[in-house]
Amino acid sequence: MKKFLIAIVCTIVSLSTYAQESHGKLTVNAGFLFPSTLNATMGYEHSFGYGSAVELFGEIGDHWKSGEGQFWEGYYWDGGLLYKHRLARYKNGCFRFRVGPEFGAVERKFFVGLEAGFEYNYVFQNGWEFALIQKNNVNFVHGDTFRNGILIGLKIPF
Numbered sequence: 782m783k784k785f786l787i788a789i790v791c792t793i794v795s796l797s798t799y800a801q802e803s804h805g806k807l808t809v810n811a812g813f814l815f816p817s818t819l820n821a822t823m824g825y826e827h828s829f830g831y832g833s834a835v836e837l838f839g840e841i842g843d844h845w846k847s848g849e850g851q852f853w854e855g856y857y858w859d860g861g862l863l864y865k866h867r868l869a870r871y872k873n874g875c876f877r878f879r880v881g882p883e884f885g886a887v888e889r890k891f892f893v894g895l896e897a898g899f900e901y902n903y904v905f906q907n908g909w910e911f912a913l914i915q916k917n918n919v920n921f922v923h924g925d926t927f928r929n930g931i932l933i934g935l936k937i938p939f
Contacts, residue, residue: 810934819843832867832875859885874903887925894920910936
């Protein structure tokens, strides 16, 4: 009977630690890009061993223009897939290089592009992460060629 109870306790402990070891995170970021652009991103990040990760994301943004009623005239949307390679690991965080393709539309003109940049993550005690992201976009097939800037956000494990 003792062996049976010990086996049950060990099973429950191992299952609870496996459940807390989440690999998927919901990412939500917002910030400013140059030139005169507001940006919001939402995605799913899957972590691998040694701190690397892959993120599938979608974003929406707006090139604001001065004048009455012209705020939403320069909007864009896009989505893509990023590989995030860990460059450095700290006690409560890590520093990553991000790179990947993206596709979307700006003012009803479709484009393909490439995103690259850096990301710093700080992990809180409850598993949530604070992210500071520097991103650079190079887009092809339309006039909105370069965008770069800084985003801040949260990563919520589930």
